[in-house]
Amino acid sequence: MWKDAAAKALHTVEFRAPVDATALAEAERRLGRTLPAQLAALLRETNGVVGEYGTDVVWSLERIVEENLLFWSPDTFPGLYMPVDPLLFFGDNGGGDQFAFVLTPERPDIFVWDHENDSRLWAARALEDYLHRSLAGDGDWYR
Template sequence: MWKETATEARPGVTFRPPVDRTALAAAEQRLGRDLPAQLAALLLETDGVVGAYAKDVVWSLDRIVEQNLLFWAPDTFPGLYMPFDPLLFFGDNGGGDQFAFVLTPERPDIFVWDHETDSRLWAARELEDYLQRSLADGGDWWW
């Protein structure tokens, strides 16, 4: 389903080999929380989605884990940004802004974090909406 959604939004999008359930469970254990169901389902189909200009619309599972552990670490950005604990980052626009699910409170919406202003703006209703909008020919700042 996820590959078809992405391909419909942008023919020529590329995919990586899928992750297996063991790797997914290990990643969730490292994170200390479950991935949103939609993201987990996508990763079981493809370990990330690469759009135009090699933009990582959805990161690989390894990158999701590493980036989130970095952002959640208490000494990474002390006093520089609002806390990142409620967010689970999973993709970017190639210009520094990153996309995330909100984990607390849990909801399907996707927000974009602007790395220059530290603002968190609503970007999509859920993962399918995000893929359709982010892969369309609207540029890097489509939200």
């Protein structure tokens, strides 16, 4: 389902080998949080989605874990940004802006975090909508 949705938006999209249930469980243990169901389902089909110019539209599971643990650490950006604890980052635009689910309160929408001004803007109504918009759109599709 997820690979089909991505391929409809961009026929040259790249996929990776899927993630197994053990790896997903270990990632959730390390994060101390459950992955959104949509994201977990996508990762069971492909361990990330690569768009044009090698953009990691959806990161690998390992990168999702590492990036979020880094951002959630209180020592990473002390006082520089508003708290990012309610967010689960999972992809980027290749230019520094990152895409995230909101975990608290849990919702299916995707938001973009602008690294230059620390804004958080709505980008898509769900993961499938995000895939379509990010893979078929131009560089500023979310603005």
